Amino acid sequence: MEEYFSISSQYGLSDINPSPFLVENMLIATNGENRTLYVVKDHKLHPEVMDYRKLFFKQWPQTIWEPIAKSKLIELQQRNDVFTSxxxxxxxxxxxxxxxxxxxxxxxxxxxxxxxxxxxxxxxxxxxxxxxxxxxxxxxxxxxxxxxxxxxxxxxxxxxxxxxxxxxxxxxxxxxxxxxxxxxxxxxxxxxxxxxxxxxxxxKNNKSLTLRELGVTDEQERILQRVISKPSGVVFMSGPTNSGKSTLAKCMAEIVTSRDPGIHLLTVEDPIESTIAGAVQTPLICIDRGTPGALSKAWGDAIANLMRLDPDQIYIGEVRDFTSATGAISAAQTGQKVYTTIHTHNPIDIIPRLKSFNVDMDLITDSSLLTCLIGQRLAPLLCEHCKQAYVKHSHKVDPVYRELIETHCIPSGVYIANEEGCEHCNHTGYKGMTGIYEIIETNANFMQIFQTKGKLAAYEYWYQQGGQTLAANAISLINQGKIDPVYSHSNVSSLDRDIQMFTDEIRNSVTSKLKVA
Incomplete structure:
Protein backbone atom coordinates (compact mmCIF):
# COMPACT_ATOMS: atom_id res chain seq x y z
CA MET A 1 0.00 0.00 0.00
CA GLU A 2 1.38 3.37 -1.01
CA GLU A 3 1.98 6.09 1.60
CA TYR A 4 2.55 9.70 0.59
CA PHE A 5 5.02 12.20 2.03
CA SER A 6 6.21 15.72 1.38
CA ILE A 7 9.71 16.07 -0.03
CA SER A 8 10.43 18.21 3.05
CA SER A 9 9.77 15.18 5.30
CA GLN A 10 12.32 12.59 6.41
CA TYR A 11 11.55 10.66 3.20
CA GLY A 12 13.08 13.41 1.10
CA LEU A 13 16.76 14.27 0.68
CA SER A 14 18.16 14.88 4.16
CA ASP A 15 20.87 17.28 2.98
CA ILE A 16 18.51 19.41 0.85
CA ASN A 17 16.17 22.13 2.13
CA PRO A 18 13.60 22.16 -0.71
CA SER A 19 12.10 25.45 -1.84
CA PRO A 20 8.37 26.16 -1.36
CA PHE A 21 7.99 25.68 -5.13
CA LEU A 22 9.33 22.12 -4.93
CA VAL A 23 7.29 21.25 -1.83
CA GLU A 24 4.14 22.44 -3.56
CA ASN A 25 4.74 20.64 -6.86
CA MET A 26 6.40 17.34 -5.90
CA LEU A 27 5.38 14.37 -3.78
CA ILE A 28 7.00 11.13 -2.60
CA ALA A 29 5.14 7.81 -2.46
CA THR A 30 6.56 4.73 -0.74
CA ASN A 31 5.45 1.10 -0.97
CA GLY A 32 7.80 -1.02 1.06
CA GLU A 33 11.25 -0.38 -0.41
CA ASN A 34 9.84 1.08 -3.61
CA ARG A 35 9.62 4.83 -4.20
CA THR A 36 7.70 6.97 -6.69
CA LEU A 37 8.52 10.64 -7.21
CA TYR A 38 5.44 12.52 -8.40
CA VAL A 39 5.73 15.93 -10.06
CA VAL A 40 3.23 18.32 -11.60
CA LYS A 41 3.69 17.57 -15.29
CA ASP A 42 3.71 21.26 -16.25
CA HIS A 43 6.88 21.67 -14.16
CA LYS A 44 8.68 18.41 -14.96
CA LEU A 45 11.41 20.26 -16.92
CA HIS A 46 11.80 23.10 -14.42
CA PRO A 47 15.51 23.49 -13.47
CA GLU A 48 14.80 23.10 -9.74
CA VAL A 49 12.75 19.97 -10.38
CA MET A 50 15.43 18.47 -12.63
CA ASP A 51 18.15 19.16 -10.06
CA TYR A 52 16.12 17.57 -7.27
CA ARG A 53 15.27 14.55 -9.46
CA LYS A 54 18.94 14.01 -10.29
CA LEU A 55 19.96 13.98 -6.62
CA PHE A 56 16.97 11.83 -5.60
CA PHE A 57 17.71 9.21 -8.28
CA LYS A 58 21.36 9.20 -7.27
CA GLN A 59 20.33 8.13 -3.76
CA TRP A 60 17.44 5.85 -4.83
CA PRO A 61 18.17 4.71 -8.44
CA GLN A 62 15.09 2.45 -8.66
CA THR A 63 12.67 5.35 -8.10
CA ILE A 64 9.73 5.64 -10.49
CA TRP A 65 9.34 9.10 -12.08
CA GLU A 66 5.64 10.00 -12.45
CA PRO A 67 4.48 13.37 -13.91
CA ILE A 68 0.79 13.97 -13.07
CA ALA A 69 -1.79 16.75 -13.32
CA LYS A 70 -1.72 19.50 -10.69
CA SER A 71 -5.26 18.62 -9.62
CA LYS A 72 -4.23 14.99 -9.03
CA LEU A 73 -1.21 16.02 -6.95
CA ILE A 74 -3.35 18.31 -4.81
CA GLU A 75 -5.87 15.50 -4.37
CA LEU A 76 -3.13 13.15 -3.16
CA GLN A 77 -1.69 15.79 -0.84
CA GLN A 78 -5.05 16.68 0.66
CA ARG A 79 -6.42 13.15 0.88
CA ASN A 80 -3.32 11.77 2.53
CA ASP A 81 -2.40 14.88 4.56
CA VAL A 82 1.20 14.49 3.46
CA PHE A 83 2.85 17.45 5.09
CA THR A 84 3.53 15.63 8.33
CA SER A 85 3.57 11.94 9.09
CA LYS A 204 -15.25 34.23 23.38
CA ASN A 205 -15.76 37.71 24.71
CA ASN A 206 -19.18 37.41 26.29
CA LYS A 207 -18.54 40.16 28.84
CA SER A 208 -20.45 43.33 28.08
CA LEU A 209 -18.28 46.45 28.31
CA THR A 210 -19.59 49.96 28.81
CA LEU A 211 -18.60 52.84 26.57
CA ARG A 212 -16.60 54.32 29.43
CA GLU A 213 -14.71 51.03 29.90
CA LEU A 214 -13.74 51.26 26.22
CA GLY A 215 -12.19 54.69 26.82
CA VAL A 216 -14.98 56.93 25.49
CA THR A 217 -15.00 60.38 27.14
CA ASP A 218 -18.06 61.91 28.83
CA GLU A 219 -18.82 64.18 25.87
CA GLN A 220 -18.25 61.38 23.36
CA GLU A 221 -20.60 59.11 25.31
CA ARG A 222 -23.32 61.77 25.13
CA ILE A 223 -22.84 61.94 21.36
CA LEU A 224 -22.92 58.16 20.92
CA GLN A 225 -25.99 57.75 23.11
CA ARG A 226 -27.73 60.39 20.98
CA VAL A 227 -26.65 58.64 17.77
CA ILE A 228 -27.79 55.24 19.06
CA SER A 229 -31.20 56.67 19.91
CA LYS A 230 -31.85 57.74 16.30
CA PRO A 231 -34.18 55.37 14.42
CA SER A 232 -32.23 55.15 11.16
CA GLY A 233 -29.00 56.04 9.38
CA VAL A 234 -25.54 54.49 9.02
CA VAL A 235 -22.93 54.67 11.79
CA PHE A 236 -19.45 54.13 10.34
CA MET A 237 -16.53 52.99 12.53
CA SER A 238 -13.11 53.43 10.95
CA GLY A 239 -9.52 52.74 11.83
CA PRO A 240 -6.66 50.40 11.03
CA THR A 241 -6.68 46.67 11.71
CA ASN A 242 -6.73 45.86 15.43
CA SER A 243 -8.08 49.26 16.47
CA GLY A 244 -11.13 47.97 18.35
CA LYS A 245 -13.83 48.62 15.74
CA SER A 246 -15.64 45.33 16.35
CA THR A 247 -15.53 45.82 20.12
CA LEU A 248 -17.13 49.27 19.87
CA ALA A 249 -19.75 47.90 17.47
CA LYS A 250 -20.57 45.10 19.95
CA CYS A 251 -20.93 47.63 22.77
CA MET A 252 -23.24 49.91 20.75
CA ALA A 253 -25.33 46.98 19.54
CA GLU A 254 -25.78 45.70 23.09
CA ILE A 255 -26.92 49.14 24.23
CA VAL A 256 -29.63 48.88 21.56
CA THR A 257 -30.76 45.36 22.52
CA SER A 258 -30.63 46.03 26.27
CA ARG A 259 -32.86 49.09 25.92
CA ASP A 260 -35.44 47.22 23.88
CA PRO A 261 -35.37 43.39 23.94
CA GLY A 262 -38.02 43.48 21.21
CA ILE A 263 -35.52 44.89 18.69
CA HIS A 264 -34.62 42.46 15.91
CA LEU A 265 -30.91 43.21 15.39
CA LEU A 266 -29.32 41.10 12.65
CA THR A 267 -25.61 40.85 11.87
CA VAL A 268 -23.43 39.53 9.08
CA GLU A 269 -19.81 39.08 10.15
CA ASP A 270 -16.65 37.59 8.69
CA PRO A 271 -16.04 35.82 10.97
CA ILE A 272 -18.27 36.09 14.03
CA GLU A 273 -15.74 37.27 16.61
CA SER A 274 -17.76 37.45 19.84
CA THR A 275 -21.31 37.11 21.10
CA ILE A 276 -23.55 40.19 20.88
CA ALA A 277 -26.24 39.78 23.53
CA GLY A 278 -29.73 40.02 22.06
CA ALA A 279 -28.60 39.97 18.42
CA VAL A 280 -29.05 37.28 15.78
CA GLN A 281 -25.54 36.79 14.42
CA THR A 282 -24.85 35.24 11.03
CA PRO A 283 -21.55 34.44 9.29
CA LEU A 284 -20.62 35.63 5.82
CA ILE A 285 -21.03 32.71 3.43
CA CYS A 286 -18.43 32.64 0.66
CA ILE A 287 -17.67 29.22 -0.77
CA ASP A 288 -14.75 30.11 -3.06
CA ARG A 289 -12.84 32.99 -1.52
CA GLY A 290 -10.01 32.57 -3.99
CA THR A 291 -12.22 33.53 -6.95
CA PRO A 292 -11.95 37.23 -7.93
CA GLY A 293 -15.12 39.10 -6.98
CA ALA A 294 -16.51 36.25 -4.88
CA LEU A 295 -16.10 38.05 -1.55
CA SER A 296 -17.68 41.24 -2.86
CA LYS A 297 -20.66 39.29 -4.19
CA ALA A 298 -20.98 37.44 -0.88
CA TRP A 299 -21.25 40.72 1.06
CA GLY A 300 -23.81 42.09 -1.38
CA ASP A 301 -25.88 38.91 -1.25
CA ALA A 302 -25.70 38.81 2.55
CA ILE A 303 -26.94 42.39 2.96
CA ALA A 304 -29.77 41.80 0.49
CA ASN A 305 -30.70 38.63 2.37
CA LEU A 306 -30.70 40.41 5.75
CA MET A 307 -33.18 42.95 4.40
CA ARG A 308 -35.62 40.11 3.64
CA LEU A 309 -35.46 38.87 7.25
CA ASP A 310 -37.50 41.70 8.80
CA PRO A 311 -34.66 43.47 10.68
CA ASP A 312 -35.09 46.55 12.86
CA GLN A 313 -31.37 47.26 12.88
CA ILE A 314 -28.39 45.57 11.23
CA TYR A 315 -24.66 45.30 11.79
CA ILE A 316 -22.53 44.74 8.68
CA GLY A 317 -19.03 43.53 9.49
CA GLU A 318 -17.30 45.60 6.81
CA VAL A 319 -18.00 47.97 3.94
CA ARG A 320 -15.27 47.25 1.40
CA ASP A 321 -16.56 48.23 -2.05
CA PHE A 322 -19.45 49.63 -4.08
CA THR A 323 -21.67 46.61 -3.47
CA SER A 324 -21.46 46.61 0.32
CA ALA A 325 -21.48 50.42 0.56
CA THR A 326 -24.66 50.81 -1.49
CA GLY A 327 -26.21 47.92 0.41
CA ALA A 328 -25.62 49.67 3.74
CA ILE A 329 -26.92 53.03 2.49
CA SER A 330 -29.93 51.42 0.79
CA ALA A 331 -30.82 49.82 4.12
CA ALA A 332 -30.70 53.25 5.78
CA GLN A 333 -32.90 54.67 3.01
CA THR A 334 -35.59 52.13 3.88
CA GLY A 335 -35.52 53.27 7.52
CA GLN A 336 -33.05 50.79 9.01
CA LYS A 337 -30.36 51.66 11.53
CA VAL A 338 -27.03 50.30 10.28
CA TYR A 339 -23.74 49.86 12.12
CA THR A 340 -20.67 48.99 10.07
CA THR A 341 -16.89 49.36 9.78
CA ILE A 342 -14.68 50.73 7.02
CA HIS A 343 -10.93 51.06 6.57
CA THR A 344 -9.86 54.72 6.57
CA HIS A 345 -7.15 56.51 8.52
CA ASN A 346 -9.39 59.31 9.80
CA PRO A 347 -13.19 59.55 10.16
CA ILE A 348 -13.30 62.64 7.94
CA ASP A 349 -11.96 60.38 5.16
CA ILE A 350 -15.00 58.08 5.26
CA ILE A 351 -17.01 60.20 2.82
CA PRO A 352 -14.16 60.40 0.24
CA ARG A 353 -13.68 56.64 0.69
CA LEU A 354 -17.33 56.03 -0.16
CA LYS A 355 -17.00 58.40 -3.10
CA SER A 356 -14.05 56.31 -4.34
CA PHE A 357 -16.47 53.36 -4.40
CA ASN A 358 -18.59 55.43 -6.84
CA VAL A 359 -21.44 55.91 -4.37
CA ASP A 360 -23.65 58.88 -5.30
CA MET A 361 -22.37 62.06 -3.61
CA ASP A 362 -25.93 63.19 -2.84
CA LEU A 363 -26.39 60.05 -0.75
CA ILE A 364 -23.12 60.21 1.17
CA THR A 365 -23.57 63.89 2.06
CA ASP A 366 -27.07 63.33 3.43
CA SER A 367 -26.87 63.67 7.23
CA SER A 368 -30.03 61.59 7.64
CA LEU A 369 -28.25 58.66 5.96
CA LEU A 370 -24.68 59.04 7.26
CA THR A 371 -25.37 59.97 10.87
CA CYS A 372 -22.02 59.37 12.55
CA LEU A 373 -18.38 58.94 11.51
CA ILE A 374 -16.11 57.38 14.14
CA GLY A 375 -12.33 57.09 14.06
CA GLN A 376 -10.50 55.05 16.66
CA ARG A 377 -7.20 53.63 17.81
CA LEU A 378 -6.09 51.34 20.62
CA ALA A 379 -3.20 52.29 22.89
CA PRO A 380 -1.54 50.24 25.64
CA LEU A 381 -1.99 51.54 29.17
CA LEU A 382 1.16 52.20 31.17
CA CYS A 383 1.78 49.73 33.98
CA GLU A 384 0.77 51.51 37.19
CA HIS A 385 3.46 49.65 39.13
CA CYS A 386 6.52 50.58 37.08
CA LYS A 387 5.73 53.60 34.89
CA GLN A 388 8.28 56.41 35.19
CA ALA A 389 7.67 60.14 35.65
CA TYR A 390 8.78 62.05 32.56
CA VAL A 391 10.31 64.92 34.55
CA LYS A 392 12.70 62.46 36.25
CA HIS A 393 13.45 60.32 33.20
CA SER A 394 13.28 62.75 30.28
CA HIS A 395 16.92 61.96 29.46
CA LYS A 396 15.74 58.54 28.23
CA VAL A 397 13.54 60.16 25.58
CA ASP A 398 14.90 61.08 22.15
CA PRO A 399 15.29 64.89 21.75
CA VAL A 400 12.74 65.07 18.92
CA TYR A 401 10.08 63.57 21.22
CA ARG A 402 11.15 65.71 24.19
CA GLU A 403 10.47 68.84 22.17
CA LEU A 404 7.01 67.59 21.19
CA ILE A 405 6.13 66.53 24.74
CA GLU A 406 7.25 69.80 26.29
CA THR A 407 5.46 71.86 23.63
CA HIS A 408 2.12 70.05 23.48
CA CYS A 409 1.75 68.24 26.82
CA ILE A 410 1.93 69.12 30.53
CA PRO A 411 5.26 67.49 31.49
CA SER A 412 4.46 67.30 35.21
CA GLY A 413 1.62 64.88 34.49
CA VAL A 414 3.41 62.80 31.85
CA TYR A 415 4.73 59.28 32.45
CA ILE A 416 6.72 57.02 30.15
CA ALA A 417 7.02 53.24 29.90
CA ASN A 418 9.67 51.43 31.92
CA GLU A 419 11.61 49.48 29.29
CA GLU A 420 12.47 46.74 31.79
CA GLY A 421 8.90 46.46 33.10
CA CYS A 422 8.08 44.45 36.20
CA GLU A 423 6.39 41.23 37.28
CA HIS A 424 2.97 42.92 37.16
CA CYS A 425 3.20 43.62 33.40
CA ASN A 426 5.25 40.60 32.32
CA HIS A 427 8.21 42.99 31.93
CA THR A 428 6.66 44.88 29.02
CA GLY A 429 5.98 48.21 30.75
CA TYR A 430 2.31 48.06 29.75
CA LYS A 431 -0.82 46.41 31.09
CA GLY A 432 -4.24 46.74 29.52
CA MET A 433 -5.60 48.77 26.63
CA THR A 434 -7.73 51.82 26.07
CA GLY A 435 -9.56 53.14 23.06
CA ILE A 436 -8.99 56.66 21.75
CA TYR A 437 -11.73 58.15 19.60
CA GLU A 438 -12.70 60.94 17.24
CA ILE A 439 -16.46 61.09 16.74
CA ILE A 440 -18.15 63.25 14.11
CA GLU A 441 -21.92 63.48 14.46
CA THR A 442 -23.05 64.83 11.12
CA ASN A 443 -25.65 67.52 10.51
CA ALA A 444 -26.96 69.51 7.54
CA ASN A 445 -24.39 72.32 7.94
CA PHE A 446 -21.48 69.88 8.08
CA MET A 447 -22.66 68.03 4.97
CA GLN A 448 -23.41 71.21 3.02
CA ILE A 449 -19.91 72.56 3.73
CA PHE A 450 -18.43 69.19 2.75
CA GLN A 451 -20.28 69.20 -0.56
CA THR A 452 -19.64 72.86 -1.47
CA LYS A 453 -16.25 73.63 0.11
CA GLY A 454 -14.65 70.23 0.59
CA LYS A 455 -13.35 67.91 3.27
CA LEU A 456 -11.00 70.28 5.12
CA ALA A 457 -13.60 73.05 5.39
CA ALA A 458 -16.12 70.60 6.85
CA TYR A 459 -13.51 69.28 9.26
CA GLU A 460 -12.68 72.83 10.41
CA TYR A 461 -16.39 73.52 10.92
CA TRP A 462 -16.74 70.41 13.09
CA TYR A 463 -13.65 71.36 15.11
CA GLN A 464 -14.93 74.90 15.68
CA GLN A 465 -18.22 73.47 16.92
CA GLY A 466 -16.33 71.74 19.73
CA GLY A 467 -15.24 68.49 18.07
CA GLN A 468 -12.67 66.48 20.06
CA THR A 469 -9.88 65.28 17.79
CA LEU A 470 -7.95 62.04 18.13
CA ALA A 471 -4.82 64.05 18.95
CA ALA A 472 -6.57 66.08 21.66
CA ASN A 473 -7.94 62.95 23.32
CA ALA A 474 -4.56 61.22 23.16
CA ILE A 475 -2.85 64.25 24.74
CA SER A 476 -5.46 64.27 27.51
CA LEU A 477 -4.57 60.65 28.34
CA ILE A 478 -0.86 61.48 28.19
CA ASN A 479 -1.34 64.36 30.64
CA GLN A 480 -3.18 61.97 32.98
CA GLY A 481 -0.18 59.63 32.95
CA LYS A 482 -2.15 56.82 31.34
CA ILE A 483 -0.41 56.33 27.98
CA ASP A 484 3.16 56.78 26.77
CA PRO A 485 3.67 59.98 24.73
CA VAL A 486 6.24 58.43 22.39
CA TYR A 487 3.95 55.49 21.61
CA SER A 488 1.01 57.85 21.12
CA HIS A 489 2.90 60.13 18.74
CA SER A 490 4.16 57.20 16.65
CA ASN A 491 1.05 55.01 16.66
CA VAL A 492 -2.08 56.97 17.59
CA SER A 493 -1.79 60.56 16.41
CA SER A 494 1.14 62.95 16.13
CA LEU A 495 1.20 65.33 19.09
CA ASP A 496 1.38 68.35 16.78
CA ARG A 497 -1.33 67.08 14.45
CA ASP A 498 -3.94 69.72 15.33
CA ILE A 499 -1.43 72.53 14.84
CA GLN A 500 -0.67 71.09 11.41
CA MET A 501 -4.37 70.70 10.55
CA PHE A 502 -5.91 73.94 11.84
CA THR A 503 -4.81 77.57 11.51
CA ASP A 504 -3.94 79.69 14.54
CA GLU A 505 -7.15 81.65 13.98
CA ILE A 506 -9.32 78.54 14.12
CA ARG A 507 -7.54 77.08 17.15
CA ASN A 508 -7.68 80.42 18.98
CA SER A 509 -11.42 80.71 18.30
CA VAL A 510 -11.95 77.28 19.86
CA THR A 511 -9.80 78.22 22.86
CA SER A 512 -11.80 81.43 23.32
CA LYS A 513 -15.07 79.49 23.31
CA LEU A 514 -13.71 77.10 25.94
CA LYS A 515 -12.66 80.00 28.18
CA VAL A 516 -16.11 81.58 27.90
CA ALA A 517 -17.74 78.24 28.69
Missing part, protein backbone atom coordinates in the same frame (compact mmCIF):
# COMPACT_ATOMS: atom_id res chain seq x y z
CA UNK A 86 0.60 10.63 11.02
CA UNK A 87 2.84 9.97 14.01
CA UNK A 88 3.80 13.64 14.08
CA UNK A 89 0.29 15.07 13.83
CA UNK A 90 -0.74 14.63 17.44
CA UNK A 91 2.58 15.98 18.75
CA UNK A 92 2.52 18.99 16.44
CA UNK A 93 -1.13 19.70 17.19
CA UNK A 94 -0.33 19.56 20.91
CA UNK A 95 2.49 22.07 20.36
CA UNK A 96 0.17 24.32 18.36
CA UNK A 97 -2.58 24.21 20.99
CA UNK A 98 0.00 24.93 23.71
CA UNK A 99 1.17 27.98 21.76
CA UNK A 100 -2.44 29.20 21.52
CA UNK A 101 -2.90 28.51 25.24
CA UNK A 102 0.12 30.61 26.24
CA UNK A 103 -0.98 33.39 23.87
CA UNK A 104 -4.49 33.41 25.36
CA UNK A 105 -3.19 33.47 28.94
CA UNK A 106 -0.91 36.40 28.11
CA UNK A 107 -3.85 38.33 26.59
CA UNK A 108 -2.32 38.29 23.10
CA UNK A 109 -4.46 39.57 20.24
CA UNK A 110 -2.37 37.93 17.50
CA UNK A 111 0.26 35.25 16.96
CA UNK A 112 3.00 36.05 14.43
CA UNK A 113 5.04 33.18 12.94
CA UNK A 114 8.07 34.15 10.87
CA UNK A 115 9.33 31.09 9.01
CA UNK A 116 12.91 31.34 7.78
CA UNK A 117 15.24 28.98 5.97
CA UNK A 118 16.96 27.73 9.13
CA UNK A 119 14.71 28.87 11.97
CA UNK A 120 11.23 30.05 12.85
CA UNK A 121 10.41 32.80 15.34
CA UNK A 122 7.05 33.12 17.08
CA UNK A 123 5.83 36.41 18.54
CA UNK A 124 2.68 37.45 20.43
CA UNK A 125 1.06 40.85 20.04
CA UNK A 126 0.31 41.91 23.61
CA UNK A 127 -1.08 45.38 24.35
CA UNK A 128 -0.22 46.42 20.79
CA UNK A 129 3.45 45.36 21.14
CA UNK A 130 5.12 42.34 19.50
CA UNK A 131 6.70 40.20 22.22
CA UNK A 132 9.06 37.31 21.38
CA UNK A 133 7.78 33.89 22.48
CA UNK A 134 10.00 31.12 21.13
CA UNK A 135 12.21 29.74 18.35
CA UNK A 136 11.62 26.59 16.30
CA UNK A 137 14.77 25.12 14.77
CA UNK A 138 15.47 23.33 11.50
CA UNK A 139 12.27 22.51 9.59
CA UNK A 140 9.97 22.26 12.61
CA UNK A 141 8.54 25.69 11.82
CA UNK A 142 7.54 24.52 8.34
CA UNK A 143 5.91 21.38 9.72
CA UNK A 144 4.27 23.44 12.51
CA UNK A 145 2.61 25.77 10.01
CA UNK A 146 1.71 23.00 7.57
CA UNK A 147 0.06 20.96 10.33
CA UNK A 148 -1.84 24.04 11.54
CA UNK A 149 -3.16 24.84 8.07
CA UNK A 150 -3.75 21.28 6.85
CA UNK A 151 -5.28 19.70 9.95
CA UNK A 152 -6.67 22.48 12.16
CA UNK A 153 -8.18 25.02 9.73
CA UNK A 154 -11.34 25.39 7.67
CA UNK A 155 -12.39 27.85 4.98
CA UNK A 156 -8.97 27.52 3.31
CA UNK A 157 -8.39 29.59 0.18
CA UNK A 158 -5.98 26.93 -1.11
CA UNK A 159 -6.42 23.18 -0.62
CA UNK A 160 -2.82 22.72 0.53
CA UNK A 161 -0.45 25.07 2.30
CA UNK A 162 2.11 26.91 0.21
CA UNK A 163 4.73 29.55 0.93
CA UNK A 164 4.66 30.77 -2.67
CA UNK A 165 1.42 32.77 -2.46
CA UNK A 166 -0.85 34.26 0.25
CA UNK A 167 -3.48 31.97 1.75
CA UNK A 168 -6.26 32.58 4.28
CA UNK A 169 -8.10 30.24 6.62
CA UNK A 170 -9.90 30.02 9.96
CA UNK A 171 -8.60 27.95 12.85
CA UNK A 172 -11.39 25.55 13.86
CA UNK A 173 -13.08 26.44 17.12
CA UNK A 174 -13.03 22.79 18.23
CA UNK A 175 -9.25 22.91 18.65
CA UNK A 176 -9.15 26.00 20.89
CA UNK A 177 -12.59 26.42 22.47
CA UNK A 178 -11.30 25.14 25.83
CA UNK A 179 -8.91 28.14 25.82
CA UNK A 180 -11.78 30.63 25.65
CA UNK A 181 -11.34 31.17 21.91
CA UNK A 182 -13.79 31.00 19.01
CA UNK A 183 -10.92 30.12 16.70
CA UNK A 184 -8.44 32.24 14.82
CA UNK A 185 -8.26 34.15 11.54
CA UNK A 186 -5.13 33.05 9.66
CA UNK A 187 -3.41 34.98 6.87
CA UNK A 188 -0.02 34.45 5.24
CA UNK A 189 2.39 36.14 2.87
CA UNK A 190 5.61 34.96 1.19
CA UNK A 191 8.85 36.54 2.43
CA UNK A 192 12.41 36.63 1.14
CA UNK A 193 13.02 33.35 2.98
CA UNK A 194 9.78 31.41 3.44
CA UNK A 195 6.76 33.17 4.88
CA UNK A 196 4.92 35.22 7.50
CA UNK A 197 1.84 33.74 9.15
CA UNK A 198 -0.39 35.89 11.36
CA UNK A 199 -3.29 34.46 13.37
CA UNK A 200 -5.82 36.86 14.89
CA UNK A 201 -7.21 35.21 18.03
CA UNK A 202 -11.00 35.30 18.18
CA UNK A 203 -12.01 35.39 21.82
Missing amino acids: KEEHSDLQADIVHTFEVAAKRRASDIHIRVGNKYTKIFFRIDQKLVFYTDLVDDKGVRFVQALYQTMCEGRTAPTFTFSEPVDAKVKESHVESLGLNGGRLATRPTDEKGLIVIRLLR
